[in-house]
Amino acid sequence: MSLNADPGPPALRLASTGTLTYGLPVSEVLGVSTLAGARLIGGRSGLDRIVQRLNVMEVPDILAWVKPNELLLTTGYPLRNTPQSLDNLVADLDERGLAALAIKLGRYLDSLPAEMIEQADRRGFPLILLPDDVGFDDILNQVLTDILNRQAAVLARTEEVHRALVQIVLCGGGLQEVVDEVASLLDVAVVVLDSDQRVLAGAGPDEHIQAMRAFDVLSGRPGVCANGGGDHLVVPVVAGGFDHGRIIAYSPAGTLREADLGILERAATVAALVVTKQQAVAAVESKYRADYLRDILSGRAGDDDRVIAHCAGFGWDLDRPVMVVVAELDGRSRPADGQSALNGHGAEPRGGRGAEERVAQERLASAWSTAVRRHDRGAAVASFAHEVVAVVGAGEGDETALSSGPVQAMLKEASAIFAEHLSSRRTFSTGISRTVRSPSALPEAYEQAVKAVRVGRQLHGDGARAHFDQLGVYRLLSLVSDPQELHAFVRETLGELAGDDEPELVDLRRTLQVLLETNLNVAETARRLHFHYNTLRYRIGKLERMLGPFTEDAHLRLNLTLALHVLRMRGI
Incomplete structure (x- = not known):
């Protein structure tokens, strides 16, 4: 027969395996x-094993019916004729996760073999010798009653805590107030970490909070103490199918009690509610600011x-000289020529971006x-569909801000x-506008920054940093409104x-480019291209037959140089 105590709400202890289960430890039973x-x-080291249910063994094939965390009671009747099976009984029951074995000797078994006790x-499997005058029904009733009473008490306390935490939120409290309440109830340090293990709220000594940041809580199983000693508990903060982080309770002295995980789970639910509310409010505010x-x-x-x-209501200070900074992720499709993220109100491309792309943009x-706020509290920052735009203050002498202190520090x-905070090796390119002194000049400054980021990427590759005034001739070419x-x-x-x-023509174009870069120095060009002098003279003749007498016509050389520069800007 088997009597099970319904686990119900969290009534638990830390088992020797480090997992959290329901019931009473063998020592309390x-x-x-x-x-x-x-x-x-025997098995004194296993007294912290958890008893969730009780079972009576009076049939030979009991192994097929036992369950983990059971206290198994027996008179030895099924084993009376097979004493050799006693040696393996402990191993078989331990492998099935039983909590302990209690045996009443005298009627069917006179003693237990020494090998079984060893x-x-x-x-660490508790082996208990029962007195002759106790009945199994008395043990079953009393232990089962204690388990149920313990769970009822835990349920009542957990519900009380849940109501208190919900009341905090209803009264306008946030994560910090929730964490403070949980830390006070458990008398331990508590912290809420986001998915990047940054502290969202914490209560307790600073050294305890820092210790919790170092725990590897994202890869481990929720609710498991890392060292199995009861020094900390971990519960995920999940809402709407999204993992928002972890809430951790930490006690270096290992004072966490059996009901603490239940309280922490309720706190995680409330924390998820707070985080979801904050994100919803932040999303609305962010969209309004971005719009x-x-x-x-x-x-x-x-x-x-x-x-x-x-803008003053947003905390943005635009009544001063400012610059526009545009940061754009590398390695993805961008708007067509002449278009910016403002076209279409920042809508995503047809089909949408993948989850990885959205995470990278976020x-x-x-x-x-974060970077802009640390260096300029009055700056405006917003995320559009393809880029992040910041309007930052420009001090005196910051006309070429890429090398200036504040902007360089932000970058x-x-x-x-x-x-x-990004696992993949993504990069972004940055463009900076000229300094403007009124909001009405910001549209032009924004276009300058967009051109700077895209021309800079074409010239220098991914991760480029470019100021509009440092683009040289490319700045003039980028101002042509019609790419055609x-x-x-x-x-x-x-x-x-x-x-x-045709590869041959591409090779000839490369020869032309180097000739123009060396101001028609044939010897230097031949050295750079690793050509024989006569081979280069032959190529120059061929180029002049195709393009005209550029070695004698300075205007033609200028046109050819500009055309090669435009080709280098291809794709902008």
Whole structure:
């Protein structure tokens, strides 16, 4: 027969395996009055095993019916004729996760073999000798009653805690108030970490909070103490199918009690509610701010005085010289020529981006927001569909801000934060506008920053950092509003050399480029290209037959140089 105590709400202890289970430890079961005369004869190291249910063994094939965390009672009747099976009984029961074995001797078994007791000691499997005058029904009733009473008490306390935590939220409290309440109830340090193990709220000594940050709580099983000693408990904070982090209770002295995980689980539920609420509010506020900044950068927000006053409500200071900084993820499709993230109100491309792309964009926005706020509290930062845009203050002499202190510090810090909290090796390119002194000039500054980030990436590759004024001739070329005019100029000037289909023509174009870069120095060009002098003279003749007498015509050389520069900007 088997009697099970319904586990119900969390009534638990830390088992020797480090897992958290429901019920009473064997040591407490031995303390009930009906077992006052019982004697532990083996497996003392396993007294912390948990008893969740009780079972009576009076059939030979009991192994098929036992369950983990059972206290198994027997008179030895099924084993009376097979004493050799006693040697393996402890091992078989231990492998099935039983809590303990209690045997009443005298009627069917006179004694237990020494090998059985030694095996119980070796495995830490409690072996209990029952007194003759105690009935199994008394043990079953009393232990089962104690388990149920314990669970009822835990349930009542957990519900009381849950009501208190919910009341905190209903009264406007946040994560910090929830954490403070849990820490006070458990008398331990408590912290809530996000998915990047950053502290969202914490209560307790600083050294305990830092210790909890170092725990590997994301890869381990929730509710498991890392060392099995009861020094900390971990519960995931989950809402709407999303993992928002972990809530951890920590006691270096190992004072966590059996009901603490239940309280922590309720706290995790409330914390998830708070986090979800905060994210919803932040999302609405962020969208409103981003929409307004988009209106400013597209020139639809009104006159300067109105824009300055409205932005002051956001904490943005636009009544000063400012620059626009655009950060754009590398390695993905971008808007077509002449378009920016303002077109289409920041809508995503058809089909949407993958989860990885969204995470990368969110991390980029978070990194820039953190970096900019640390260096300029009055800056405006918003994330659009393809980029993050910041309007930051420009001090005197910051006309070429890429090398200036504040902007350089922002760039370095944003890069470090972005790399730290993103597992994939993504990079982003950055473009910086000229300094402007009124909100009405911000649309032009934004276009400058967009051109800087994209021209910089074409010239220097992924991870480029470019200021609009440092683009040289590319700045002038980028100001041509119609890209088709540039493409037509390249075709008219370079002719057959404008294409990439024939390797021979591409090689000739490379020769032309190096010739122009060396100011027609034939010896230097031959050295760079590893050509024989006569081979290069032959190539120059061929180029002049295709393009005209560029070695004698300075205007033609200028046109060819510009056409090669436009080709280098291809894709912008």
